[in-house]
Amino acid sequence: MGLxxxxxxxxxxxxxxxxxxWGIAKLFHxxxxxxxxxxxxxKKWIEKLANSVNSDFVRMCDVQNEEQVKSVFDEFGEKYGQIDFIIHAVAYANGEELANGVIxxxxxxxxxxxxxSAYSLISFCKHARPYLREGSSIVALSYLGANRVCAGYNLLGIAKSALETTSKYLASELGEEQIRVNVVSAGPIxxxxxxxxxxxxxxxEKRAMQSPLKKNVTQEDVAKTVLYYASNLSECTTGQVSYVDAGYNIMGTWSETGSLS
Ligand SMILES: NC(=O)c1ccc[n+]([C@@H]2O[C@H](COP(=O)([O-])OP(=O)(O)OC[C@H]3O[C@@H](n4cnc5c(N)ncnc54)[C@H](O)[C@@H]3O)[C@@H](O)[C@H]2O)c1
Structure with missing residues (x-):
């Protein structure tokens, strides 16, 4: 039986x-x-992809449109009677804003x-809440730029910081109902x-050299940790940020070759 x-x-x-x-969707299927x-x-691409994992529920949802967010969760909740997981994999920054630096x-x-990139997590939880139940799990995707300065990540780092902190407050507020909120911080893909x-x-390219595991991560690697959080395997874990980055986040300095020895 699947997880x-x-x-x-x-x-x-x-x-x-x-x-x-999409890596997450394939594994979840x-x-x-x-x-x-x-x-x-x-819509065109996503409908094809959705069909391939037997999904007939594909809805437009610009997360800046509160009505659309509400109606997606209402429609899904009413159709299936429950929402057991929500995967938040949405982020955006205007390219010029990023290029011009935070200042x-x-x-x-x-x-x-x-x-x-951040408020949307609150909006998802708020509108999904009537359909969340004991064991429901919300998982958001983040990046190291949330708590370290990563060149070029700029404004998105600030948003990811807000996203991670938001997830902890939500985890605390929803915990009594046995609803979990966690974050998976992925390496660059x-x-x-x-x-x-x-x-x-x-x-x-550099990351593969500089990470303890000497490799880059894939959609599939990230999906496995998201699966853990969405499944009952993580039923006592909430408010966490887990890195799927081949260990890169623990590093402080590197030698020229990328190794410490
Ligand atoms: N690719 C990476 O290196 C990496 C690393 C760590 C975290 N992440 C995070 O993973 C998540 C998914 O990104 P991805 O890398 O798979 O890229 P992607 O381009 O495949 O996905 C980004 C998604 O955000 C959606 N989006 C943007 N603005 C939106 C809005 N207003 N309303 C609804 N959806 C909107 C886009 O339609 C798109 O589906 C993001 O949160 C991203 O920050 C990515």
């Missing part, structure tokens, strides 16, 4: 087959989950990025969003 047999939930943030959320998908604009961030850009970041390609 998610009988569980039903929503995965956000699939835009194409490279999306981390293999583990027996019933999945609903949301998309921002690009030149506009108020408009700041609010937009924080709204899409070649996705559409990531290609918008300056120097992303070089960074990925």
């Amino acid at each position: 998610l047999e009988g569980k039903k939930g929503i995965i956000t943030g699939v835009i194409n087959h490279r999306s981390i959320a 293999e583990e027996g989950a019933t999945i609903g998908f949301t998309y921002r604009r690009e 030149n961030t506009s108020r408009k850009g700041f609010l937009e990025t924080l709204d899409i 070649r996705t559409l969003a990531a290609f918008g970041l300056p120097n992303f390609r070089e960074m990925v």
